[in-house]
Amino acid sequence: MTARGIARRPPRLSIESWWLGVAPLAFLAVFFVWPTTALIARGLGDAVGSSLPWSRMASAALTTLTLSTVGTVLTLAIGLPAAWALFRRHWMGARFATALATVPFVLPTIVVATAFRALTRGMHFADTKPGMLATIVAAFVFFNVAVVVRVVGPVWAQLDDRQFWAARTLGASSFRAAMNVQLPALTPAIVAAAATVWLFCSSSFGVVIVLGGGSVATIDTEIWLQANRFLDLGAAAFLGIAQILVVASTLLVASLLRGRLRGSGLSRGAAQAKRPSGPRGVFAIVAALSPAFVVFAVPLSALVWRSVRTRNGIGLDYYARLFDGHELAGVASSAASAAGRSLTIAVVTATVATTLALAVALVATRRRRGGWLHIGVLLPLGVSSVVVGLGSLLTLTRRLPGGFSLVDADLLVPAAHIVVALPLAATVIAPALRAVDPRLRAAAATLGASPTRVFALVEWPLIRRSVAMAAGIAAAVSLGEFGATTFLVRPGAPTLPTLIFHLLGRPGAENLGMAFAACVVLAVMTLAVAMVSDNPRAGRMMT
Amino acid sequence: MTTHEGPPGLTLTDVGVRYGDVVAVDGATLTVDVGEIVAVTGPSGGGKSSLLSAIAGIVAYTGRIAWNGEDLANVPVHRRGVGLVFQDGQLFPHRSVARNIEFGLEMAKVPAARRREVVTELLDLTGLTGLGDRPPTELSGGQRQRVALARSLAVSPRVLLLDEPLSSLDASLRDRLGTEIRDILKARGTTTILVTHDEAEAERIATRVVRIDGGILRPL
Numbered sequence A: 001m002t003a004r005g006i007a008r009r010p011p012r013l014s015i016e017s018w019w020l021g022v023a024p025l026a027f028l029a030v031f032f033v034w035p036t037t038a039l040i041a042r043g044l045g046d047a048v049g050s051s052l053p054w055s056r057m058a059s060a061a062l063t064t065l066t067l068s069t070v071g072t073v074l075t076l077a078i079g080l081p082a083a084w085a086l087f088r089r090h091w092m093g094a095r096f097a098t099a100l101a102t103v104p105f106v107l108p109t110i111v112v113a114t115a116f117r118a119l120t121r122g123m124h125f126a127d128t129k130p131g132m133l134a135t136i137v138a139a140f141v142f143f144n145v146a147v148v149v150r151v152v153g154p155v156w157a158q159l160d161d162r163q164f165w166a167a168r169t170l171g172a173s174s175f176r177a178a179m180n181v182q183l184p185a186l187t188p189a190i191v192a193a194a195a196t197v198w199l200f201c202s203s204s205f206g207v208v209i210v211l212g213g214g215s216v217a218t219i220d221t222e223i224w225l226q227a228n229r230f231l232d233l234g235a236a237a238f239l240g241i242a243q244i245l246v247v248a249s250t251l252l253v254a255s256l257l258r259g260r261l262r263g264s265g266l267s268r269g270a271a272q273a274k275r276p277s278g279p280r281g282v283f284a285i286v287a288a289l290s291p292a293f294v295v296f297a298v299p300l301s302a303l304v305w306r307s308v309r310t311r312n313g314i315g316l317d318y319y320a321r322l323f324d325g326h327e328l329a330g331v332a333s334s335a336a337s338a339a340g341r342s343l344t345i346a347v348v349t350a351t352v353a354t355t356l357a358l359a360v361a362l363v364a365t366r367r368r369r370g371g372w373l374h375i376g377v378l379l380p381l382g383v384s385s386v387v388v389g390l391g392s393l394l395t396l397t398r399r400l401p402g403g404f405s406l407v408d409a410d411l412l413v414p415a416a417h418i419v420v421a422l423p424l425a426a427t428v429i430a431p432a433l434r435a436v437d438p439r440l441r442a443a444a445a446t447l448g449a450s451p452t453r454v455f456a457l458v459e460w461p462l463i464r465r466s467v468a469m470a471a472g473i474a475a476a477v478s479l480g481e482f483g484a485t486t487f488l489v490r491p492g493a494p495t496l497p498t499l500i501f502h503l504l505g506r507p508g509a510e511n512l513g514m515a516f517a518a519c520v521v522l523a524v525m526t527l528a529v530a531m532v533s534d535n536p537r538a539g540r541m542m543t
Numbered sequence B: 001m002t003t004h005e006g007p008p009g010l011t012l013t014d015v016g017v018r019y020g021d022v023v024a025v026d027g028a029t030l031t032v033d034v035g036e037i038v039a040v041t042g043p044s045g046g047g048k049s050s051l052l053s054a055i056a057g058i059v060a061y062t063g064r065i066a067w068n069g070e071d072l073a074n075v076p077v078h079r080r081g082v083g084l085v086f087q088d089g090q091l092f093p094h095r096s097v098a099r100n101i102e103f104g105l106e107m108a109k110v111p112a113a114r115r116r117e118v119v120t121e122l123l124d125l126t127g128l129t130g131l132g133d134r135p136p137t138e139l140s141g142g143q144r145q146r147v148a149l150a151r152s153l154a155v156s157p158r159v160l161l162l163d164e165p166l167s168s169l170d171a172s173l174r175d176r177l178g179t180e181i182r183d184i185l186k187a188r189g190t191t192t193i194l195v196t197h198d199e200a201e202a203e204r205i206a207t208r209v210v211r212i213d214g215g216i217l218r219p220l
Helices: A018-049 A054-087 A093-101 A109-120 A129-158 A160-168 A173-203 A205-211 A219-228 A234-262 A278-308 A317-322 A335-366 A370-382 A385-395 A414-433 A439-448 A451-480 A483-489 A494-506 A509-533 B047-054 B097-100 B103-107 B113-123 B142-152 B171-188 B199-205
Strands: B010-019 B022-032 B038-039 B062-067 B080-086 B159-163 B191-195 B206-211 B216-218
Touching: A018 A335, A018 A370, A018 A385, A018 A414, A054 A093, A054 A173, A054 A219, A054 A234, A054 A278, A093 A129, A093 A494, A093 A509, A109 A129, A109 A205, A109 A278, A109 A451, A109 A494, A109 A509, A129 A173, A129 A205, A129 A278, A129 A414, A160 A173, A160 B080, A173 A234, A173 B113, A205 A219, A205 A494, A219 A385, A234 A385, A278 A317, A278 A509, A317 A509, A335 A414, A335 A451, A335 A494, A370 A414, A385 A414, A385 A483, A414 A451, A414 A483, A414 A494, A439 A451, A439 B047, A439 B080, A439 B142, A451 A494, A451 A509, A483 A494, A494 A509, B010 B047, B022 B047, B022 B206, B038 B047, B038 B097, B038 B171, B047 B080, B047 B159, B047 B171, B047 B191, B062 B142, B080 B142, B097 B103, B097 B113, B097 B142, B103 B113, B103 B142, B113 B142, B142 B159, B142 B171, B171 B199, B199 B206
Parallel strands: B022 B216, B038 B191, B038 B206, B080 B159, B159 B191
Antiparallel strands: B010 B022, B010 B062, B206 B216
């Protein structure tokens, strides 16, 4: 039949106007798209026009590929047994251990890198190049075991046991049944985890710059060196393009693999995690978890230990010295004011990123072509924060005609943090909003609630917990952000991570001790933010 | 609302609903008198729910829907004065039973004391006496549907729309609650359109039954 008359637009039941998308789009255009495209243009221009340090760049690229590959393989080797012990076996404390296993992931890179510095301090092997490479890989494993556990574990927990037992009754040994039946079913999850780990390894700036000691360079750290030490912005920009390509090709390969592996028979059932049977079962769990535990616990203990071990024995001297208000040499700022600055920036980042993410989610889940906005907002995830930092340095540090400067107004660092945090915040909020049944909105509207009230009285109470969680993630990311920040901090206005980096680079046991103490403080701040926002009551505090 | 230019009650003239290329309702014409309970039956996917959605104003439609002759085309959902009860209640999970029922009264800025009176009255009417402070999650399926009904009745809608209100319940409860609902609606004189795939239920509750199939509405 043909429609008689013209149907009007579907009516609006809640806040969902397309203009909500304007603010996030404008923000990303100025603070992400412009810097990144300017960086690409600069890099391509210089690659044609001038001579670039090709051999250095090639070696940085090779180091990135090697370190990331070794890091990924080792992370899987340690993470998969841990995922098995946490998700396939039922034992007292398994849930607590699972929660604990995600802690390393929240910790700022500079903290983890410094923890490994604390661990290897005084070891001669650690000062050799192979020693540095080994330490870097160990730090990669520290960060990413949580990814493997969290991505593979839940899938593994749901694997249907019956196929395994079917294979066993057909005469397969336990090992062969696992290899032939369970492994293929797990492969998609393992591939997804591996791709994420590889991505994190290849753009892990803080770890390499702190632990590489100037003799190990990856693409990210080489960008920093070229820009900050050799003042060759062209080379830095060209490496930025290389970094974008590395990330893009990783994502591409991962999605191709996922497409090919889909339908390889991931049969899901309500499998029950088994209790360990006898001493052998208990031993298996201990053996599976030990490597991960060692990788986590040893460096963190070393960090805390070194932060309290002073020349005069055990004490809080370094903490006292750090926060006695004196201006630290070279950064023209006290540690207390750096910590305060970090907190302020974290609050600004959390507020703005969450608000923009909410706007994105409202448009993305309600408007027909809103999905594109969500995809656009995810783009910064595919670019290393070092690239964001360098791009902003190339474009946004200019003074506007009126004399206004983002640098002087201290807006550049928060803006970069928001770019990094926005995709993560949107990823948390959008599913929560999508989960609100459209008919619930209709029910409220028919009872006389205007679109604003439908949102305020029905949707907001249902999503505020996710919004609080998004704010917490944004704040935690901001507190630990290091890659972009190093390019953008104004002299005299360091954040806590850049202050720590500065302290690490200065001679003397006291500076190092203060760096360790500052790391403990930063870790506690970050974990506190993460814990508060994940609390069920956190959402209620926001109303 | 006070202009009585046309026939009293609800009139649908040549109403159509489509989602993209799919025609859900095709030229439906129907008159529902004030106080009448009309049941719309038909197979699933026949356009029953889409018809209700058009009357409620939550989907775009063509044609004309009018109350007492006043065209509702430009009246937004929250000012239409229609009540809508879904198959699964769609209670607000973060509000207690009483706070669910008084939601519409809050929207209409009814004073708190009067709201409490209405809530108590409706809890009694729907057989939920004493359950006002419970969260909806602690209720049985039948109780949830009673709350949904009470919530819609609280604002005395001009037209009450029931979308498969009993389908999620088991058979014996369905019979009992169906009779109860009919008595409540008759006692209050609420103009009602009931959508159901169950012909017996339609006969039990409604004063008149029409059938919609393939988007086309036919008197039975």
